Amino acid sequence: SHSSFSLRAYYAVTPRAEARIPGSIVRVGGRGTFDDLDPPLRGHPLGFLPARQAAVVQSEHQFPITQIFGGIDTWPVFMRNIGLFGFYDSAKLILFRGTRAGQWSVPVASFGGGMIANSTLGYNVPVQVRLEFAHGTNEAFGGEDSLSLLVNI
Numbered sequence: 153s154h155s156s157f158s159l160r161a162y163y164a165v166t167p168r169a170e171a172r173i174p175g176s177i178v179r180v181g182g183r184g185t186f187d188d189l190d191p192p193l194r195g196h197p198l199g200f201l202p203a204r205q206a207a208v209v210q211s212e213h214q215f216p217i218t219q220i221f222g223g224i225d226t227w228p229v230f231m232r233n234i235g236l237f238g239f240y241d242s243a244k245l246i247l248f249r250g251t252r253a254g255q256w257s258v259p260v261a262s263f264g265g266g267m268i269a270n271s272t273l274g275y276n277v278p279v280q281v282r283l284e285f286a287h288g289t290n291e292a293f294g295g296e297d298s299l300s301l302l303v304n305i
């Protein structure tokens with residue numbers, strides 16, 4: 153009854169990509185780097201895909217499996233809910249180097265899922281623990297299986 157579907161899109165362009173200036177290249181992969189504005193693509197190593205342009209679309213469906221809304225004795229931890237999620241990510245890139253440099257690549261995709269636990273710590277600090285498995289489908293573009301544990305505070 154409380155499931156959600158999210159759709160995120162990223163488009164990154166570098167005006168002048170130069171190999172000797174690492175910050176001038178769009179690096180796609182992993183969870184992305186918000187400080188450098190590089191787009192995420194789960195199931196691929198962080199920054200593994202150097203590109204001049206990148207278009208990434210991520211879809212994710214989350215649904216609850218239980219709602220707890222309680223704590224343990226007098227501990228300042230309040231458990232809210234536990235849920236599952238599944239996702240599919242896809243990207244098209246204009247590669248920086250290689251045989252197809254300057255052309256749009258084939259779609260690079262990944263899919264996976266995991267579990268989310270939401271709680272509140274110290275009576276007003278939200279904490280989300282996320283266990284995630286991702287599978288990158290195209291090994292030529294660095295696709296791999298990855299398991300990650302993320303804690304968002």
